[in-house]
Amino acid sequence: MIRRFANPTRFLALARVVMPLAAILCAFGFGLGLWLALAASPPDYQQQETVRIMYVHVPAAWMALFVYTSMAIAAITGFVWKHVVAELYAKAAAPVGAAFTLICLVTGALWGQPMWGTWWAWDARMTSVLVLLFLYLGYIALVDAFDDPQRGINAGAILLIVGLVNIPVIKFSVDWWNTLHQPASLTRLDAPAIDSTMLWPLLTMAFAFKMLFVALVCLRLQTEIMRRRLAVRHQQVAGEAA
Amino acid sequence: MTGPLFAIVARDLRLTLGRGSEGLVTVFFFVLVVSVFALALGGDTALVARAAAGIIWTAAVLSALLTLESVYHRDYADGTLDLLLLSPLSPWHIVAAKMLSHWLLGGALLLPAALVAAPLLFIPAAALPVLLLSLLFGTLYLSLLGGLGAALTLGSRRPGVLLVVIVLPLYTPMLLLGGMAAAAALAEMPVRPYLLLQAALFLAALPLAPAAAAVSLTTNMRSS
Numbered sequence A: 001m002i003r004r005f006a007n008p009t010r011f012l013a014l015a016r017v018v019m020p021l022a023a024i025l026c027a028f029g030f031g032l033g034l035w036l037a038l039a040a041s042p043p044d045y046q047q048q049e050t051v052r053i054m055y056v057h058v059p060a061a062w063m064a065l066f067v068y069t070s071m072a073i074a075a076i077t078g079f080v081w082k083h084v085v086a087e088l089y090a091k092a093a094a095p096v097g098a099a100f101t102l103i104c105l106v107t108g109a110l111w112g113q114p115m116w117g118t119w120w121a122w123d124a125r126m127t128s129v130l131v132l133l134f135l136y137l138g139y140i141a142l143v144d145a146f147d148d149p150q151r152g153i154n155a156g157a158i159l160l161i162v163g164l165v166n167i168p169v170i171k172f173s174v175d176w177w178n179t180l181h182q183p184a185s186l187t188r189l190d191a192p193a194i195d196s197t198m199l200w201p202l203l204t205m206a207f208a209f210k211m212l213f214v215a216l217v218c219l220r221l222q223t224e225i226m227r228r229r230l231a232v233r234h235q236q237v238a239g240e241a242a
Numbered sequence B: 001m002t003g004p005l006f007a008i009v010a011r012d013l014r015l016t017l018g019r020g021s022e023g024l025v026t027v028f029f030f031v032l033v034v035s036v037f038a039l040a041l042g043g044d045t046a047l048v049a050r051a052a053a054g055i056i057w058t059a060a061v062l063s064a065l066l067t068l069e070s071v072y073h074r075d076y077a078d079g080t081l082d083l084l085l086l087s088p089l090s091p092w093h094i095v096a097a098k099m100l101s102h103w104l105l106g107g108a109l110l111l112p113a114a115l116v117a118a119p120l121l122f123i124p125a126a127a128l129p130v131l132l133l134s135l136l137f138g139t140l141y142l143s144l145l146g147g148l149g150a151a152l153t154l155g156s157r158r159p160g161v162l163l164v165v166i167v168l169p170l171y172t173p174m175l176l177l178g179g180m181a182a183a184a185a186l187a188e189m190p191v192r193p194y195l196l197l198q199a200a201l202f203l204a205a206l207p208l209a210p211a212a213a214a215v216s217l218t219t220n221m222r223s224s
Helices: A008-040 A049-081 A084-116 A124-143 A149-163 A166-176 A196-241 B002-018 B022-040 B045-077 B080-086 B091-120 B125-153 B159-186 B192-222
Strands: none
Touching (some): A049 A124, A049 A149, A049 A166, A084 A124, B002 B022, B080 B192
16 A cells, blocks of 8 residues: 555546545635634634634644644655655645644734733743744755755655654643643543534634645645656756757 | 774864864854853843853854864765765764764863853852753753754755754754753752753763764765
């Protein structure tokens, strides 16, 4: 299974189906999710209307962690199986993940201002997410810094695996330290500490974010594979001419 | 295996110290950054004393990053690194030796430099042992991560800037703990937990950072 999609041609065939499907599901997800989040769900009894920021903030935060973890797993896969598409995946997903992290931080600041009275605090959760953004940006800078793209991908893969230690720190920062940021409401052993009228819009938005990510990554991977083929073709043509 | 390892370290020390002022420049840079910080804060005694720990740590990070390029990129540029990798030494040993020489030429010099900087920042003598111990772990850790960063950026277009961008995020846990330890020492609170956590971070990085750097070095060289 892992080997199967290491072949870029097979992957492209799959992506041609998955990309439009994910794009359609993403459009539906955002349509339904935004309506549920902005109109159909009740305002919070304490936070009133500002609670609606959560429907963007929380899915973006989930995606920020998910994308980084998936990139690191892809990096390991690339190392172990010399999996071409996995190597390219990390490169393709990085800017998307960085954008999700930025959305998370910006909406967090917009939410923090009315609720906590501050845009920013050097709190464990916020600091570790900021470090995550720096890790994304460092990875993007490193991958792009080599004349030979493969060297950039190799160096970036090691950086991704090293940076993976930050992920549990972010996840559990609200449990380990007594922070301004609230602890997790959903991933608890007992029932989620969130009412179903707010849970469903949140999950719909999370689904829409995920589909957006799948569609964007498929598109970026297709572009990257095409670009590589074009580069090879250019070299061949240059070789024939010489 | 220790003979060749120390031969690499000795060679690095001879090369850098033989060039005259290079070792001293690190110390000078450190004291200079500390002074600039204190001056930028307006020289206000109370304010500088409160910010002292943060200033020391920032200056230490900047000076350690400064030395990275001379230890790694010079050997890469003149081909020494290729020859070392062709030798029967394992890449882990080569990288570990490089990290040790980087520490001896950077971090180790910062400990006496911190003694010079302490009175400039109004750090009381009682807090000095804690500060030095915490700087010891911090600089060792920085040499380990810095070596990894250098191995990753060898052969890239702008290694200097890239190195800073990559190493600093990975360095934040140590920086936080160092700042907390210094703040606790200044407030005469217990410092043991922070120092133990710093030691733990250093010990965790001790085998792992050279291993990751060795992998990146070999893959980097193979594809070049």
